[in-house]
Amino acid sequence: MKPIFEEEKLFFEKKTGIKIPNNCWRNGTKIYLNSSNKELLIRFKIEDNIIKIVKNNIYKFEKNIVAVRDKKQVKVLHNYTLEEEISLNKNRLIFLENRSVSKSLKFIKKYRYHEKRLAHSGGKDSDVLFYIFVNKILPLLKNKDYKIDFNNTTNDTAQTYLHIKELPNDKLNIHNPQKGIIEWITEDKNYFLPCVTNRNCCSNYKEGRMKDYLDKDKKYLLILGMRRDESPDRSKYDYDLNKSMGEKNNVPENWKRFLPILEWTDIDIWLYILMNNIKVNHMYKLGYNRCGCLICPFQSDYIDLLTQYFYPFQWSRWMKIVEKNYEVCSVGSNLKWSLKEWLEGRWKQGKSQIYEITKLKMTKERIQKVMKLLGISEELAKKYFKKECFCCGKKLNPEEIGMSLKVAGQEKGFSNVADEDYLCKKCYCDKYNIDKKTFKNKVFKYRKDKCSLF
Ligand code: SF4
Ligand SMILES: [Zn+2]
The missing domain is CATH 3.40.50.620 (HUPs)
Known part of the structure; x- marks a missing residue:
């Protein structure tokens, strides 16, 4: 929860065409009238890089009086100043x-x-x-x-450095890493990006x-x-x-x-x-909730919109890196995302499209999506939804399901694959006495050979 300062207010109004009262507060994608009574004014979401209003309870406002819709009524509230x-x-x-x-x-x-x-x-x-x-x-x-x-x-903004430089010089110790985070990702990690499940940059930086x-x-x-x-x-x-x-x-x-x-x-x-x-750091005035790494897989889509708007150079430099990562890591064939989807934020999760679809409830539409993405039959596509390891009960990801289907399908045909054939990576490795790296290499090889189970 943070106050919406003038710069963020103007940004929001420009992007949505909706005027909001002064001194509102924002928590994620919800805008509240005051910090104390938590009266919800607006709820929004980010879709296709655009702020979409989900709910707008503002009826009208003037000075510090705000009329809000409350079910079928309108109630009048006081908009507290920060003082x-x-x-x-x-x-x-x-x-x-x-x-x-x-x-x-x-x-x-x-x-x-x-x-x-x-x-x-x-x-x-x-x-x-x-x-x-x-x-x-x-x-x-x-x-x-x-x-x-x-x-x-090295992923901080000029405003952060300026703010830090205001601290007493004789007390301040600035600790610089040997290599900047951008060089580390592009040179040492060969464009392998951090994501929410693999934040290896955190331990280094x-x-x-x-x-x-x-x-x-x-x-x-x-x-x-x-x-x-x-x-x-x-x-x-x-x-x-x-x-x-x-x-x-x-x-x-x-x-x-x-x-x-x-x-x-x-x-x-x-x-x-x-x-x-x-x-405080000027970034808060722009709408940022925190002032650490500017571009980070943990930033929300709303904060990324702020970065596109207020830090276009850093954003376009990062988008070029994400584009290169798409090519170097064969994201299209491995994770089944289009370049546009990847650039629009899928890189932050780092999961495949099949994973995102099959973690949800099985529906006709989702089965068809899986059929299309993998080029498989309806019968096979259904097998990718909500499967658990027969040995340990762990929820399986699409790679583990693909491996289980590959082995059992070859042995007895896909229509005869049963619950006991599904294994997680660990149980598969234990059963066939291989290590996790070999498992990964097998998946990599099957994908390279264009096996449609992956
Ligand atoms: S805060 Fe984000 S970008 Fe910064 S080091 Fe951690 S994961 Fe990486
Ligand atoms: Zn298991």
């Missing part, structure tokens, strides 16, 4: 600030001989963390030494970077801006991150990690920023 929202939440914000300060002080005092290092990503959470640390915590400490660490992903520049034998107190509200995984975190990670703790024991703003929600962060006039 009004701040004042409604002021007590909570002060309570949160006090709690963050007191918990941090306790932790810092406990580890007073550890070197304090504040992580800054260029995003809003880091801004709040930095603001509280410098203005509310540091004045209460005897030892005021600290350092700021910024990990350059984001996670675990600290280990490259911190000394494993030194004592550090790492102050981080992670929050429970960010993800289901993080919802289980505690202020003391090492403690909440338990056995999964992946840093040396002498590196202590503390999360001062753990309990803050997105709305708290925004209202606190506005209340204290904290300067």
